[in-house]
Amino acid sequence: MHVIEVDGWSALLWAALLLVPSALVSSALLFPLRARLRSPLVLGWLTTFLTAVLLPLWTPGLRLTSLWPAVCVATLSLPLEPWLRKRDETRHDG
Secondary structure, eight states, X not given: OOSEEXXXXXXXXXXXXXXXXXXXXXXXXXXXXXXXXXXXXXXHHHHHHHHHHHHHHHSTXXXXXSSHHXXXXXXXXXXXXXXXXXXXXXXXXX
């Protein structure tokens, strides 16, 4: 059961380089939903999921045979979100 197939270290480097553009495209695609969704957690989950789906599509040498990794990454981001927000606030306050 090979859910994630990686052709080598170069595929991981490409994935790291394409992560930010994938996240920007995901955010842009979901921007119209921002006003309709009342929960920022739902929007965050959708953005993370879409980023995790787009990244292997654009990364040479990286393939997903299932959407389960994208679902897992997006779901794991939910409990981390409050911690990351608190960390960013403390960093911003100085």
